[in-house]
Amino acid sequence: MKLDDLYSELTLKTNAKLVLVVLDGLGDLATREQGYLTPLEAAWTPNLDALCKDSAQGRMIPVAPGITPGSGPGHLGLFGYDPLEFQVGRGVIEALGLGVELQPGDVCARANFATLNPKGIVTDRRAGRIPTETCEKLCALLAAKVKKIGDTRVIIKAGKEHRFVVIFRGKGLEGPLTDADPNREGFPIPAVKPRDPKNVKQKKMAKLIGEFYKAALPVIAREKPANGFLMRGIAHQPAIPLFEERYRLKPAALAVYPMYKGLSQLVGMAQLSGVQTLKEQLERYLVEYDNYDFFFIHYKYTDKAGEDGNFAAKKKAIEDFDAALPILLKKKPNVLAITGDHSTPCVAKGHSWHPQPVLLHSALSGADKLDRFTETGANCGSLGVFDAKFLIRIMQANARAFDKFGA
Amino acid sequence: MKLDDLYSELTLKTNAKLVLVVLDGLGDLATREQGYLTPLEAAWTPNLDALCKDSAQGRMIPVAPGITPGSGPGHLGLFGYDPLEFQVGRGVIEALGLGVELQPGDVCARANFATLNPKGIVTDRRAGRIPTETCEKLCALLAAKVKKIGDTRVIIKAGKEHRFVVIFRGKGLEGPLTDADPNREGFPIPAVKPRDPKNVKQKKMAKLIGEFYKAALPVIAREKPANGFLMRGIAHQPAIPLFEERYRLKPAALAVYPMYKGLSQLVGMAQLSGVQTLKEQLERYLVEYDNYDFFFIHYKYTDKAGEDGNFAAKKKAIEDFDAALPILLKKKPNVLAITGDHSTPCVAKGHSWHPQPVLLHSALSGADKLDRFTETGANCGSLGVFDAKFLIRIMQANARAFDKFGA
Numbered sequence: 001m002k003l004d005d006l007y008s009e010l011t012l013k014t015n016a017k018l019v020l021v022v023l024d025g026l027g028d029l030a031t032r033e034q035g036y037l038t039p040l041e042a043a044w045t046p047n048l049d050a051l052c053k054d055s056a057q058g059r060m061i062p063v064a065p066g067i068t069p070g071s072g073p074g075h076l077g078l079f080g081y082d083p084l085e086f087q088v089g090r091g092v093i094e095a096l097g098l099g100v101e102l103q104p105g106d107v108c109a110r111a112n113f114a115t116l117n118p119k120g121i122v123t124d125r126r127a128g129r130i131p132t133e134t135c136e137k138l139c140a141l142l143a144a145k146v147k148k149i150g151d152t153r154v155i156i157k158a159g160k161e162h163r164f165v166v167i168f169r170g171k172g173l174e175g176p177l178t179d180a181d182p183n184r185e186g187f188p189i190p191a192v193k194p195r196d197p198k199n200v201k202q203k204k205m206a207k208l209i210g211e212f213y214k215a216a217l218p219v220i221a222r223e224k225p226a227n228g229f230l231m232r233g234i235a236h237q238p239a240i241p242l243f244e245e246r247y248r249l250k251p252a253a254l255a256v257y258p259m260y261k262g263l264s265q266l267v268g269m270a271q272l273s274g275v276q277t278l279k280e281q282l283e284r285y286l287v288e289y290d291n292y293d294f295f296f297i298h299y300k301y302t303d304k305a306g307e308d309g310n311f312a313a314k315k316k317a318i319e320d321f322d323a324a325l326p327i328l329l330k331k332k333p334n335v336l337a338i339t340g341d342h343s344t345p346c347v348a349k350g351h352s353w354h355p356q357p358v359l360l361h362s363a364l365s366g367a368d369k370l371d372r373f374t375e376t377g378a379n380c381g382s383l384g385v386f387d388a389k390f391l392i393r394i395m396q397a398n399a400r401a402f403d404k405f406g407a
Numbered sequence: 408m409k410l411d412d413l414y415s416e417l418t419l420k421t422n423a424k425l426v427l428v429v430l431d432g433l434g435d436l437a438t439r440e441q442g443y444l445t446p447l448e449a450a451w452t453p454n455l456d457a458l459c460k461d462s463a464q465g466r467m468i469p470v471a472p473g474i475t476p477g478s479g480p481g482h483l484g485l486f487g488y489d490p491l492e493f494q495v496g497r498g499v500i501e502a503l504g505l506g507v508e509l510q511p512g513d514v515c516a517r518a519n520f521a522t523l524n525p526k527g528i529v530t531d532r533r534a535g536r537i538p539t540e541t542c543e544k545l546c547a548l549l550a551a552k553v554k555k556i557g558d559t560r561v562i563i564k565a566g567k568e569h570r571f572v573v574i575f576r577g578k579g580l581e582g583p584l585t586d587a588d589p590n591r592e593g594f595p596i597p598a599v600k601p602r603d604p605k606n607v608k609q610k611k612m613a614k615l616i617g618e619f620y621k622a623a624l625p626v627i628a629r630e631k632p633a634n635g636f637l638m639r640g641i642a643h644q645p646a647i648p649l650f651e652e653r654y655r656l657k658p659a660a661l662a663v664y665p666m667y668k669g670l671s672q673l674v675g676m677a678q679l680s681g682v683q684t685l686k687e688q689l690e691r692y693l694v695e696y697d698n699y700d701f702f703f704i705h706y707k708y709t710d711k712a713g714e715d716g717n718f719a720a721k722k723k724a725i726e727d728f729d730a731a732l733p734i735l736l737k738k739k740p741n742v743l744a745i746t747g748d749h750s751t752p753c754v755a756k757g758h759s760w761h762p763q764p765v766l767l768h769s770a771l772s773g774a775d776k777l778d779r780f781t782e783t784g785a786n787c788g789s790l791g792v793f794d795a796k797f798l799i800r801i802m803q804a805n806a807r808a809f810d811k812f813g814a
Contacts, residue, residue, distance in 0.1 A: 001491045366436030367443050384792030390472035397473035397760045406477035
């Protein structure tokens with residue numbers, strides 16, 4: 001029997017409220033340079049400390065040992081979807097990150113403006129990293145000239161510098177395809193191919209990409225230096241079981257950044273939009289408390305500071321969260337989990353594979369006799385080290401939302 | 408390669424003695440109300456403390472994260488059988504719990520006496536919870552009148568109050584079937600169907616249940632209030648590889664309650680019966696020490712106290728076990744594991760999903776430098792948090808009962 005089927009079979013409808021707070025990239029490393037303290041350990045967190053007295057702790061492997069996840073797999077795991085089973089193409093992630101509202105079946109590609117020589121050879125894969133404004137101008141030009149290929153709608157959205165995304169909205173289209181990118185300079189743009197040569201929808205999509213190139217390349221042929229473009233990660237929005245059906249929990253997302261709005265939308269979470277600050281997010285949560293069963297609250301600044309390698313800023317971001325925590329605790333959800341989607345160690349200046357710490361608070365979480373919520377403490381927590389995809393199952397259990405298995 | 412096949416391939420025959428002591432529902436939670444101590448932490452356990460000095464500790468996930476097991480899956484896991492792969496129907500478990508000696512292929516159903524109105528609508532699914540004596544009388548009546556359906560023998564055994572079990576012993580029969588139970592009042596008894604519509608043996612069984620109803624309902628039609636019955640969890644005793652063949656260990660069970668006798672019998676453990684108290688169990692173990700390689704010793708009272716939410720009684724049950732432990736230690740088995748089949752936290756008043764602590768003592772267990780055997784200590788033990796189905800493999804390894812894998 002498949003484990004997910006067992007979980008479904010045992011899932012009960014309850015009146016419990018579950019809250020998942022994601023401090024993006026929370027996990028970190030203690031190093032000699034940082035006085036052997038992580039930002040979480042160095043931060044002053046009186047509210048987390050008080051909560052921790054009646055909580056369980058543990059550490060979560062985002063995908064698999066040693067795998068560093070992007071935000072996509074990181075969050076899908078937190079939402080309880082095995083990131084290996086539910087793969088979301090880079091094009092889809094980029095489109096979500098740029099705030100495009102995707103529809104089921106949309107095929108997305110991440111694209112780069114590039115420089116081609118007269119023979120069509122790629123001489124600069126990033127067109128000298130043109131400014132964002134140039135990218136926006138070129139995208140507007142393309143969007144104006146290439147609105148459709150046959151019956152398929154083409155949506156073009158500019159990103160930062162040379163980056164943009166192309167969305168194909170039509171019928172009977174599917175990815176994934178191989179890349180329209182030689183992946184190094186000195187070669188022409190290769191024609192895309194279906195990843196599965198027998199898949200008719202992929203074949204149709206590959207043909208469509210060829211036609212798109214034929215229509216779009218002439219539009220920018222006289223531009224300098226961005227007289228061409230490359231496309232990668234061409235795939236459709238995958239079919240993902242809806243969160244509400246999977247867990248019998250009505251979910252809402254409180255996110256500020258488009259990527260996290262998009263990822264939560266992908267699994268069907270209602271978007272409580274119009275909030276900008278953490279304080280606004282938490283106060284909106286209080287207002288909406290009775291309207292949903294599950295709240296996903298995303299906080300970005302821990303990750304940002306980690307990416308910058310800025311220990312002090314990460315410590316400060318954690319302290320800012322701690323200061324706002326009492327707002328959240330005005331309503332007492334039945335189950336509260338506070339964690340990250342992955343680690344972003346300051347010394348790594350980027351995402352990493354290190355298991356992120358997690359704190360779980362409920363009437364049945366028990367207490368791990370730890371004074372603070374930290375990576376080192378979490379190592380000895382009663383939750384142990386576990387795959388992030390199980391967090392929601394443990395939250396469901398703490399909400400008494402599972403029937404007993406067997407007599 | 409399947410992991411179980413690797414284990415089998417590497418398994419050696421040794422002269423080692425292995426002892427698994429199950430303190431049912433041992434695991435618990437530290438909560439504010441209980442002074443942040445679990446019963447195991449609060450109990451005075453000088454003998455466990457002394458043993459723990461030279462032992463390893465860890466915590467075991469009974470089935471999967473968040474899943475609360477019944478005694479069936481809990482014990483199958485401890486016996487090394489994946490509870491998802493080897494599922495035992497509720498009817499089989501109930502029959503075992505009532506002390507019925509099952510044979511391979513028997514199909515069992517748990518049944519309730521119920522009240523039907525003249526139109527056959529279920530008006531009370533439990534027939535007003537009739538006294539156990541009435542249930543016994545009605546079962547005797549049914550057993551006298553319905554001994555066979557075609558070639559299939561029918562065995563009826565009364566349980567507590569309105570509960571009983573029906574066993575069908577014949578050829579070519581299989582479950583699982585859907586329930587002959589509307590699961591709420593105001594509806595008629597639905598006809599059962601095969602869970603797998605293509606399974607011929609299930610189809611045959613479904614037809615047989617229909618015939619059983621035709622024969623049995625008239626027998627009690629004039630009774631009040633129990634003039635009908637419902638049947639659920641209809642399934643056959645699954646084919647489970649014998650413990651002795653799987654592990655090359657000759658096993659014996661020392662259990663007092665029928666459920667645990669039945670579960671151990673299901674995997675082929677010899678039943679050392681006639682023991683009632685823990686002291687009797689342990690003394691019998693000493694007597695039988697040379698006759699078997701593996702002893703399963705089941706102690707129920709920790710679970711009972713947990714189910715009652717009685718912290719003091721659970722603490723006392725642990726202290727009683729500790730006081731009897733020196734009897735067991737008169738013979739020094741090569742490997743001794745002391746654990747639970749799941750947690751039964753007093754605050755939950757029932758089974759739970761929280762990983763149970765385990766203590767493992769052998770010449771190769773090492774010492775975890777923990778002063779006591781507790782949930783909190785076990786969080787930092789060298790065994791880590793692992794699936795309960797692996798305990799027996801770790802015990803085999805400690806008994807040097809595995810060859811090296813590869814050169």
